[in-house]
Amino acid sequence: MSNYRFPEGFLWGGAIAANQAEGAYQEGGKGLTTVDLLPSGPQRMSIMLGGLESFRPSGEFLYPSHEAVDFYHRYPEDIALFAEMGFKALRVSISWARIFPHGDDAQPNEQGLQFYDRLFDELLKHGIQPVVTLAHFDVPVHLAEAFGSWRDRRLAGFFEKYAVTVFTRYKDKVKYWMTFNEINMLLHLPFVGAGLVFREGEDKQQIMYQAAHHQLVASALAVQACHRIIPDALIGCMLAAGSAYPYTCNPEDVFHGMVKDRESYFFIDVQSRGEYPGYAKRFFRDHGITVAMEPGDAGLLMKHTVDYIGFSYYASRTTSADPEISRKMTSGNVFGSIQNPYLSKSEWGWTIDPLGFRITANQLYDRYQKPLFVVENGLGAVDEMGPEGEIADDYRIDYLKKHIAAMGEALEDGVDIIGYTSWGPLDLVSASTGEMKKRYGYIHVDKDNEGKGTLKRTRKKSFYWYKKVIESGGLDLD
């Protein structure tokens, strides 16, 4: 038994996203979104990077989000399983294109609104709080095609209308909101983070930071609207976190690590502290980047800052100023990292670093002094089913146990953490690779990388383990 003091009302649960779980990509009046056009296979990465246009599905490819794991139809069964584990919260995202199929429609799509009514009602029936992300990597395709997506300022207005629509509709059902999932992903996978596709010869950095400004303005507009429409709700930002370690104590490496961290902190500094930090202004000057802003923007950003800091943590990163050493890369939530000689890694090359979780949580709290919400954490692994249909995912239990313990330590350090929703409690489509084989779940879904399978749900060993963790309020981690 641990003696961690998880606070009363701590939001234990799991996190999924519309495009990776729902499927039904053309049902209920839904429009196409950018993530619907990410195929599995070798072209996926070029599209995610914004290097290859993909605005129409092609018969040549398999698009894993089209069916995903059919959460759209099976949510009552799935939610019953989450309830059985004792979930207090489920993080989901609303698919923007279910509500506004083209993004700029005059009226919202009533069928889409009704779907989320049913989903939230089902959660509340089981005493599970919905935690809702407004944009989890999806932009209605029409906005990407006709406006160039977030490079165009008008996106902020469309997003505000969408946010106001869902706040108004769900104000009595949803009390935890989040603006953009992993907002810093924009700089790493511009099509995924912001629907950006680059044309030949364009200055990518200039476009990305302009798009980032528009998302930051949209975030402030959403915060403003949320506070006005649902005064008793909390609305947060969401960072793909994981501190950057210097490879050596050479100050050049330490400085390099700081710069890498600031690439990500930049977004949260604006969303939480309300203004562009000095280091960002210098970066823009040094790189000839001019971010067009409107006169009211500074005031808007300053006034409408987030209530909490949501973040995902999978791995730490190791960086070096030395280009030779930087060649020894491994992966990690698409952020490159040098292989850390002290740490092991997952089958997909993601560093496993539970202490890094405690370090990251402490650093975020020191920096922002606002409640933290861990809205993603977990291990993507291959699971084998035994002859009786059992799945003994001890490696996942081991990963989660150590990370929950690290979170317990962070609480002891005085960090204010309001909840923990581990990623993919139900196996779902991998965002980076489009695979089904990369599983995070407590619940197995019978589907393979080729899209074949019965979609049957099966409890894994980790299901019973997590149930016990929640039941004991984080005391029983064994």
Ligand code: BG6
């Ligand atoms: C985060 C995303 O980047 O990590 C999720 O918010 C994603 O959408 C998760 O699924 C895990 O990454 P992957 O690539 O293993 O699915």
